Amino acid sequence: xxxxxxxxxxxxxxxxxxxxxxxxxxxxxxxxxxxxxxxxxxxxxxxxxxxxxxxxxxxxxxxxxxxxxxxxxxxxxxxxxxxxxxxxxxxxxxxxxxxxxxxxxxxxxxxxxxxxxxxxxxxxxxxxxxxxxxxxxxxxxxxxxxxxxxxxxxxxxxxxxxxxxxxxxxxxxxxxxxxxxxxxxxxxxxxxxxxxxxxxxxxxxxxxxxxxxxxxxxxxxxxxxxxxxxxxxxxxxxxxxxxxxxxxxxxxxxxxxxxxxxxxxxxxxxxxxxxxxxxxxxxxxxxxxxxxx
Amino acid sequence: xxxxxxxxxxxxxxxxxxxxxxxxxxxxxxxxxxxxxxxxxxxxxxxxxxxxxxxxxxxxxxxxxxxxxxxxxxxxxxxxxxxxxxxxxxxxxxxxxxxxxxxxxxxxxxxxxxxxxxxxxxxxxxxxxxxxxxxxxxxxxxxxxxxxxxxxxxxxxxxxxxxxxxxxxxxxxxxxxxxxxxxxxxxxxxxxxxxxxxxxxxxxxxxxxxxxxxxxxxxxxxxxxxxxxxxxxxxxxxxxxxxxxxxxxxxxxxxxxxxxxxxxxxxxxxxxxxxxxxxxxxxxxxxxxxxxxxxxxxxxxxxxxxxxxxxxxxxxxxxxxxxxxxxxxxxxxxxxxxxxxxxxxxxxxxxxxxxxxxxxxxxxxxxxxxxxxxxxxxxxxxxxxxxxxxxxxxxxxxxxxxxxxxxxxxxxxxxxxxxxxxxxxxxxxxxx
Numbered sequence: 001x002x003x004x005x006x007x008x009x010x011x012x013x014x015x016x017x018x019x020x021x022x023x024x025x026x027x028x029x030x031x032x033x034x035x036x037x038x039x040x041x042x043x044x045x046x047x048x049x050x051x052x053x054x055x056x057x058x059x060x061x062x063x064x065x066x067x068x069x070x071x072x073x074x075x076x077x078x079x080x081x082x083x084x085x086x087x088x089x090x091x092x093x094x095x096x097x098x099x100x101x102x103x104x105x106x107x108x109x110x111x112x113x114x115x116x117x118x119x120x121x122x123x124x125x126x127x128x129x130x131x132x133x134x135x136x137x138x139x140x141x142x143x144x145x146x147x148x149x150x151x152x153x154x155x156x157x158x159x160x161x162x163x164x165x166x167x168x169x170x171x172x173x174x175x176x177x178x179x180x181x182x183x184x185x186x187x188x189x190x191x192x193x194x195x196x197x198x199x200x201x202x203x204x205x206x207x208x209x210x211x212x213x214x215x216x217x218x219x220x221x222x223x224x225x226x227x228x229x230x231x232x233x234x235x236x237x238x239x240x241x242x243x244x245x246x247x248x249x250x251x252x253x254x255x256x257x258x259x260x261x262x263x264x265x266x267x268x269x270x271x272x273x274x275x276x277x278x279x280x281x282x283x284x285x286x287x288x289x290x291x292x293x
Numbered sequence: 294x295x296x297x298x299x300x301x302x303x304x305x306x307x308x309x310x311x312x313x314x315x316x317x318x319x320x321x322x323x324x325x326x327x328x329x330x331x332x333x334x335x336x337x338x339x340x341x342x343x344x345x346x347x348x349x350x351x352x353x354x355x356x357x358x359x360x361x362x363x364x365x366x367x368x369x370x371x372x373x374x375x376x377x378x379x380x381x382x383x384x385x386x387x388x389x390x391x392x393x394x395x396x397x398x399x400x401x402x403x404x405x406x407x408x409x410x411x412x413x414x415x416x417x418x419x420x421x422x423x424x425x426x427x428x429x430x431x432x433x434x435x436x437x438x439x440x441x442x443x444x445x446x447x448x449x450x451x452x453x454x455x456x457x458x459x460x461x462x463x464x465x466x467x468x469x470x471x472x473x474x475x476x477x478x479x480x481x482x483x484x485x486x487x488x489x490x491x492x493x494x495x496x497x498x499x500x501x502x503x504x505x506x507x508x509x510x511x512x513x514x515x516x517x518x519x520x521x522x523x524x525x526x527x528x529x530x531x532x533x534x535x536x537x538x539x540x541x542x543x544x545x546x547x548x549x550x551x552x553x554x555x556x557x558x559x560x561x562x563x564x565x566x567x568x569x570x571x572x573x574x575x576x577x578x579x580x581x582x583x584x585x586x587x588x589x590x591x592x593x594x595x596x597x598x599x600x601x602x603x604x605x606x607x608x609x610x611x612x613x614x615x616x617x618x619x620x621x622x623x624x625x626x627x628x629x630x631x632x633x634x635x636x637x638x639x640x641x642x643x644x645x646x647x648x649x650x651x652x653x654x655x656x657x658x659x660x661x662x663x664x665x666x667x668x669x670x671x672x673x674x675x676x677x678x679x680x681x682x683x684x685x686x687x688x689x690x691x692x693x694x695x696x697x698x699x700x701x702x703x704x705x706x707x708x709x710x711x712x713x714x715x716x717x718x719x720x721x722x723x724x725x
Contacts, residue, residue, distance in 0.1 A: 042722045044387045045366050049722060130547035150532045150690055237535065240687035257355045258677035
């Protein structure tokens with residue numbers, strides 16, 4: 001059914017604005033990063049020394065970087081798993097015909113509308129070791145004093161919870177939309193055949209939701225890798241020690257605080273390749289199980 | 294009527310003939326420091342009708358420096374930028390600045406600048422940037438908690454072992470959940486070195502020639518770190534974050550003591566609902582006496598502006614150093630006033646009698662021994678090295694074993710290795 005444009009120039013003209021944007025904001029910086037990753041650069045950029053692969057060898061020899069990589073994998077896996085399972089759970093509940101449903105929906109979705117800075121501040125205040133209400137409640141209930149400033153694992157857990165919470169609204173919106181496209185007749189037919197609601201969920205709802213789930217899988221992964229900067233910057237600044245220093249935060253520290261542009265560029269190149277491979281793998285393997293109907 | 298018109302016309306002509314020179318100042322002073330900066334700028338603008346200084350808050354010290362660099366690369370740099378002390382070597386090597394001694398000419402009375410401040414920021418006897426907000430670390434303590442724990446509120450600890458002993462008493466008596474917390478932990482670690490006349494890096498702390506090796510993993514550094522680890526395990530030391538967040542723990546009486554910059558004295562005194570005491574930093578027995586060291590930031594003048602603008606900048610920098618201005622700055626923040634004249638004036642008007650906590654830092658730094666170890670550390674990419682040390686401290690304080698010294702050595706050796714690589718990379722770009 002595809003109709004060709006009568007004019008050969010027009011289609012190019014129409015897509016040109018977005019191509020220009022992509023070139024200026026994505027392609028050129030990517031090439032620049034690649035170029036810079038072969039140099040050591042002075043903070044003010046007035047001196048460039050070609051160092052071949054020095055930045056890359058330094059990267060993979062650095063225990064900090066390997067540590068950061070592991071932390072990122074744990075962080076991303078946890079954020080994606082938590083975000084998708086809890087998001088799905090809440091969406092299924094919200095898809096019921098409950099009283100005051102719209103209010104609940106709004107309440108659950110608005111976490112996505114909160115800026116990372118505000119979300120980070122809220123969580124940091126709630127878990128503040130000396131004055132946080134959650135710390136206080138846990139202290140009175142279990143007599144355990146939580147201090148994530150002195151406990152790296154705890155800090156990571158709290159950042160994971162905050163990051164998943166932040167993405168929850170986004171996941172719920174898409175799951176709700178997905179759930180509403182599932183034809184009532186299918187579920188009705190299954191009920192008539194005597195299927196339990198658990199069985200209906202796993203045999204009908206889940207497979208029919210798989211395109212949404214797959215989409216969210218990729219979006220959540222990209223979020224966990226690239227978009228958690230603000231949250232971490234406000235909450236832990238990568239600490240204590242390097243316990244919450246995920247790759248993108250380490251990149252920021254090396255590039256913008258420590259002013260090591262060459263090294264940071266090498267990190268961005270590696271991060272880019274890494275996420276590209278992960279996404280490609282997901283498309284190759286996970287997409288097989290996606291049912292597009 | 295005619296006369297008025299003529300007068301107005303002349304005024305109009307003057308304003309047209311005298312276009313204002315606009316000077317931009319980027320700074321990192323937030324919270325209660327922000328209005329203090331604005332007061333200086335407004336005072337200057339009111340008295341200098343031909344110059345307008347526009348002060349912009351540009352985020353934390355690190356963010357301000359990053360922004361200034363980005364702006365410089367885009368040829369859109371501010372006239373003046375406030376850079377923290379760890380950025381000193383970076384700025385000196387940047388090729389992007391105009392040294393203030395060049396702006397000043399021969400007549401300016403540098404001798405009036407307070408000794409340790411002048412020494413800290415001088416390179417070969419010359420000032421490259423204008424001292425603005427200088428401070429040093431002191432010990433704050435909560436007199437009410439001291440009383441509740443059965444301690445004499447007028448006898449704060451003077452040594453590490455006393456501090457530990459008092460801290461345990463405070464925790465065990467339940468007077469407070471924690472003994473002590475630090476602001477800027479890596480800076481406190483640097484302070485400890487200077488305070489006990491220990492070099493932090495080779496080549497006299499990088500002041501004789503560029504430093505190529507750090508010394509903080511030697512015996513002294515290990516001793517300090519091992520002590521802190523012991524304190525942390527016994528709940529005497531409560532880690533409070535990398536900048537000012539420890540103040541919150543102190544203000545909410547979660548800890549009885551706080552090592553923090555004297556620049557917090559104003560805000561702590563105004564917010565505390567208890568009696569605040571301040572005293573000198575605690576010493577470790579068995580090490581020589583040095584002095585606490587200057588921290589804070591200075592104002593750097595950037596290249597690429599017109600002669601007329603530089604004249605205006607110098608007007609402004611002189612204004613900042615004026616006795617009344619720098620006195621007011623000290624009063625509203627707790628930072629040192631920049632000049633000896635200002636200290637004298639403060640003394641004369643009785644300020645220190647009414648605000649003894651504002652005096653502590655002066656007495657400490659002016660009574661210390663003037664040794665090269667305490668003149669200040671100058672390292673290439675010090676920002677990154679301080680970050681490495683902060684991480685090392687955070688790692689050490691999580692330790693749960695009992696072999697403190699061994700673990701302190703392992704962590705500090707590891708950190709020193711990273712720091713030495715940073716120094717090596719710095720000399721790779723700029724030479725030795």
